[in-house]
Every structure is written in structure tokens, then in C-alpha cells.
Amino acid sequence: MPRPYQPSLLRLLHGATALLVPLAWITGLLVYSSHDGRFGRLPFTIPGEWIDIHGTVGVLLWPIALLFGLYALTAGRARLHQPANVMALVALVLAVGSGKMMDEDWLREGQFDHLFYGVHLLAWLLIALAIAMHVGSVLRRGGLPLARSMASLQLRSGDLPGNWLDQIRRSLKIGR
Numbered sequence: 001m002p003r004p005y006q007p008s009l010l011r012l013l014h015g016a017t018a019l020l021v022p023l024a025w026i027t028g029l030l031v032y033s034s035h036d037g038r039f040g041r042l043p044f045t046i047p048g049e050w051i052d053i054h055g056t057v058g059v060l061l062w063p064i065a066l067l068f069g070l071y072a073l074t075a076g077r078a079r080l081h082q083p084a085n086v087m088a089l090v091a092l093v094l095a096v097g098s099g100k101m102m103d104e105d106w107l108r109e110g111q112f113d114h115l116f117y118g119v120h121l122l123a124w125l126l127i128a129l130a131i132a133m134h135v136g137s138v139l140r141r142g143g144l145p146l147a148r149s150m151a152s153l154q155l156r157s158g159d160l161p162g163n164w165l166d167q168i169r170r171s172l173k174i175g176r
């Protein structure tokens, strides 16, 4: 079987997303445990302005997630035939979209009943499930070689940053 190869723009956007999502997940958990905790708290506290730290991770994540989403819907469309890839994308959009609708003062003021806060908490659970299924599906379909192909630094000719616009343009033409 040929070694799997992932386009460089996909690797860049997917890699940045896959670094920031776990950071958002963990800092979100620390926000929850220190400010809400209705369903339980972590058995320890780590001092820190977790709402601000999480907000900063979120500010870095949302533009990257937006570009990644646009990539997945255009040049990456064929990969969305995999249901687990679609689920990872939907969970990402839900987490980032509801995060954008959050107000940083709600939790500080004890306001836990906002709709978007409920959606944001649900998205936190869903994204963990979706990513577990996504990684499971990747490993089932292509094992470690497919998983590793997403972290590889190898570049083929015709897949350099100068080719990215062309790749998107071509995917739009084929779609019509």
C-alpha cells in the first residue's frame, strides 16, 4: 500500500487545531471546576485566571477553526465522506460557535442558566467523544501510518504554500 500523504495546508490547519482544542478543553475544565462545579469539581485547584487564559486560547482557536472548516468544506470535501471526520468538524463548530457567544462575566457573576453556556458545556462533552471516535476511525482505517501522515513534515512538489490558492480554486471548479 502506498504511504498516505496529506496536503500541506490540511496538515497546517489540522495541526494547529489539534494543538489548541486540547488546550481549550483542559482550560475549559479548569474554568468549570473553579467557577461552576454543579456536577462536581476537580479534587484539586490550580490557581490562575482560568477564564482569561481559556478566553485567550479561544481567541487563537476560532480564526484557525474557521479556516480549517472552510478548507474541509472545499479542498477537503472528499475526506468528509468519513462520518467520524464530519462529527469532529460539527463538534468543533459547536464548541467554537457557542464559545463566541459566551460572555466572560457570566460565570464570575454566577449566571449559569444562559442557553449558550449550556450549549458550550454540551459541546465540551461532544468534542471529547467526537475526537475519540475520529482518532479511532483513523487508526482502524489506516493504523499508525495514516495517523502519522497528519504529523509528517514531508512536502511534495506541487504542494508548497505557493500552490495552496490553486488547490482551493481547483476544488471549487470541480464542485460546480
Ligand code: HEM
Pocket: 021, 024, 025, 027, 028, 029, 031, 032, 036, 051, 052, 054, 055, 056, 057, 058, 059, 061, 062, 095, 096, 097, 098, 099, 100, 101, 102, 103, 104, 107, 120, 121, 123, 124, 127
Ligand atoms: C474543547 C472545549 C472548548 C472549546 C473548543 C472552547 C472554545 C471557546 C472559544 C472559541 C471561546 C471564545 C473566545 C473569544 O473569542 O472570546 C470560548 C469562550 C469561553 N469559554 Fe470555552 N471552549 C471549550 C470549553 C469550555 C468549558 C468546559 C468551559 C467552562 C465552563 C468554557 C468556558 C468559556 C468561557 C467562560 C468563555 C468566555 C471567555 C472570554 O470571552 O474571555 N469553555 N470558548
Ligand code: HEM
Pocket: 010, 014, 017, 018, 019, 021, 022, 071, 072, 073, 075, 076, 077, 078, 079, 080, 082, 085, 086, 088, 089, 092, 131, 134, 135, 138, 146, 147, 148, 149, 150
Ligand atoms: C483535536 C481535534 C481534531 C479535530 C477537530 C479533527 C478534525 C478533522 C477533520 C474535520 C478532518 C477532515 C478534514 C478534511 O475534510 O479535509 C480530519 C482528518 C484527519 N484527522 Fe483529524 N482532527 C483532530 C485530531 C486528530 C488527531 C489527534 C489525529 C491523529 C490520530 C487526527 C488524524 C486525522 C487524519 C489522519 C485525517 C485524514 C483522515 C482521512 O483521510 O479520512 N486528527 N480531522
